[in-house]
Amino acid sequence: MITVSGLRKAYGDVVALDGVDLHVGKGEVFGVLGRSGAGKSTLLRCVNLLERPDEGVVTVDGRELTALGAADLRRARQRIGMIHQHFALLSSRTVAGNVAFPLEVMGVGRAARARRVAEMLDLVGLADRAGAYPAQLSGGQKQRVGIARALAAEPSVLLSDEATSALDPATTQSILALLRRLNRELGLTILLITHEMDVIKAVCDSAAIMSDGRIAEAGPIPELLATPGSRLAAELFPLPSPEPGTVTVALAADQTLLSRLARTHDVDVAIAAGAVEQVAGVPAGRLRLRITGAGTAAALAELRGRGLLVEEDA
Amino acid sequence: MTWSEMSPLLWEATGQTAVMVGWSTLFTVLFGLPLGVCLAGTDRGGLFPTPAVRRVLGLVVNVGRSLPFIVLMIAVIPVTRVLTGTTIGTAAAVVPLTIGAVPFFARLVETALREVGRDVVQAAEAMGAGRARVVARVLLPEALPGLVAGLTVTVVTLISYSAMAGVIGGGGLGDLAVRYGYQRFETTLMVVTVVVLVVVVQLAQTLGDAVARRLSHR
Numbered sequence A: 001m002i003t004v005s006g007l008r009k010a011y012g013d014v015v016a017l018d019g020v021d022l023h024v025g026k027g028e029v030f031g032v033l034g035r036s037g038a039g040k041s042t043l044l045r046c047v048n049l050l051e052r053p054d055e056g057v058v059t060v061d062g063r064e065l066t067a068l069g070a071a072d073l074r075r076a077r078q079r080i081g082m083i084h085q086h087f088a089l090l091s092s093r094t095v096a097g098n099v100a101f102p103l104e105v106m107g108v109g110r111a112a113r114a115r116r117v118a119e120m121l122d123l124v125g126l127a128d129r130a131g132a133y134p135a136q137l138s139g140g141q142k143q144r145v146g147i148a149r150a151l152a153a154e155p156s157v158l159l160s161d162e163a164t165s166a167l168d169p170a171t172t173q174s175i176l177a178l179l180r181r182l183n184r185e186l187g188l189t190i191l192l193i194t195h196e197m198d199v200i201k202a203v204c205d206s207a208a209i210m211s212d213g214r215i216a217e218a219g220p221i222p223e224l225l226a227t228p229g230s231r232l233a234a235e236l237f238p239l240p241s242p243e244p245g246t247v248t249v250a251l252a253a254d255q256t257l258l259s260r261l262a263r264t265h266d267v268d269v270a271i272a273a274g275a276v277e278q279v280a281g282v283p284a285g286r287l288r289l290r291i292t293g294a295g296t297a298a299a300l301a302e303l304r305g306r307g308l309l310v311e312e313d314a
Numbered sequence B: 001m002t003w004s005e006m007s008p009l010l011w012e013a014t015g016q017t018a019v020m021v022g023w024s025t026l027f028t029v030l031f032g033l034p035l036g037v038c039l040a041g042t043d044r045g046g047l048f049p050t051p052a053v054r055r056v057l058g059l060v061v062n063v064g065r066s067l068p069f070i071v072l073m074i075a076v077i078p079v080t081r082v083l084t085g086t087t088i089g090t091a092a093a094v095v096p097l098t099i100g101a102v103p104f105f106a107r108l109v110e111t112a113l114r115e116v117g118r119d120v121v122q123a124a125e126a127m128g129a130g131r132a133r134v135v136a137r138v139l140l141p142e143a144l145p146g147l148v149a150g151l152t153v154t155v156v157t158l159i160s161y162s163a164m165a166g167v168i169g170g171g172g173l174g175d176l177a178v179r180y181g182y183q184r185f186e187t188t189l190m191v192v193t194v195v196v197l198v199v200v201v202q203l204a205q206t207l208g209d210a211v212a213r214r215l216s217h218r
Helices: A039-048 A070-077 A096-105 A110-123 A139-151 A170-184 A197-203 A220-226 A231-236 A257-265 A297-307 B003-041 B051-066 B069-075 B077-084 B088-115 B118-126 B131-162 B174-181 B187-215
Strands: A002-011 A012-022 A029-033 A055-060 A078-086 A156-162 A191-193 A205-211 A214-220 A247-251 A268-279 A283-294 A309-312
Touching: A002 A039, A002 B088, A012 A029, A012 A039, A012 A055, A012 A205, A012 A214, A029 A039, A029 A170, A029 A197, A039 A055, A070 A268, A078 A191, A078 B118, A096 A110, A096 A139, A096 B131, A110 A139, A139 A170, A156 A170, A170 A191, A170 B088, A191 A197, A197 A231, A197 A268, A197 B187, A205 A220, A205 A231, A205 A257, A214 A220, A214 A231, A220 A283, A220 A297, A231 A257, A247 A297, A257 A268, A257 A283, A257 A297, A297 A309, A297 B088, B003 B051, B003 B088, B003 B131, B003 B187, B069 B077, B069 B088, B077 B088, B088 B131, B118 B131, B131 B187, B174 B187
Parallel strands: A029 A191, A029 A205, A078 A156, A156 A191
Antiparallel strands: A002 A012, A002 A055, A205 A214, A247 A283, A247 A309, A268 A283
């Protein structure tokens, strides 16, 4: 749905993007993690060409944006929703007026506009605040308006620029739950950038970590969990330093792994340490196990064979 | 001087001031608003950054702002003659008043537009809005309270400028105070004129503040 290749962008001597490739599949929630200054914000703003990259190609929903002229680019942007860290709502307009803005840009008629606005406010649970001004809303409500506005024009893609960074933890969770629901119900593809691990864990199917203008690592989270030496997995699911005689395994789709291992290989499996959380609604993480018994070698071989064995310690 | 002697003089002068300030306010908005939009828009990080254009506009505005009004009024007499066919009278005073106030108002417009958050403008661009729409539907509406506050300051400045219009026969309250209050030692009339000016300025400011507050939803 979103493909970025060979993206470069420099501001004077400062290189913000140093050859970035990224692919986000249809219906996927993709999170880019990075510290401030890593270039993730520039990357996101290059996807809808708010920043024009010095080099590279950006394709969204089959259209090569970097090849479009100004008028075509404006039309293409109507199909790309965006939400912002500080909401970026028009203070002079009511909630309904804000949601109507992208529809006005598209030239939607008054009656159809009103219908769509009501529909969108229903979707984000703000139907009763249609006539309020942004200044009268809480941060979470403002972001809901931002989401309703971003989705009013029925975009195929939603870009999220640190959308929860200005919100408290409880509100963050409710906004992330909303994004997840919209992803499922509307099949919406979401590309988000964040510096918070929890955001990645809460909503993302795939993730990438950025530093110094490059993507250091990227992939579906279950795969990252099973990748030895993965920086993302280690940051998302930190485990204490390994003890002798333990192994680290990835826990993803296979929820009954441990009991089956014990049954088929006649081993005892003890958990030495673990980091397991709900990732996109499914338990996932890493476990450090101490496996003992006659079939230990066979059990380890099976884990290794299935690509779940992340670390083996002496 | 009795009240019945002063009253017609005051009414006439107030009317002249109202005409001068009214028309020059209208023309100031007409020319100053676009100029202010250009000043803000051509700046680095603006909607249509063009440093060369901005430097020229900035220079013109600064020249206009650096002339004392009484000097400007005399200096633009040839322009006044071309535009109104005369160089004296109330109508003739509207020309220098407008020329004096346009750069002043344009700077205030520029400042008000700058107050609009960059993120709001970019959000509109991300939704596919073109520059004209961003100016008309985002920048100006978002800056409206600031624009009204700027206009209020401009009107008060125009009232004060108009006091000098007597020099080119424009009449008005300032001229009345000079001719009667100063040159004929009519202290009572002087005091009354001052009171009227204070009340008028006060009314303009209060009205402007109320409108600005009403428009602000921040």
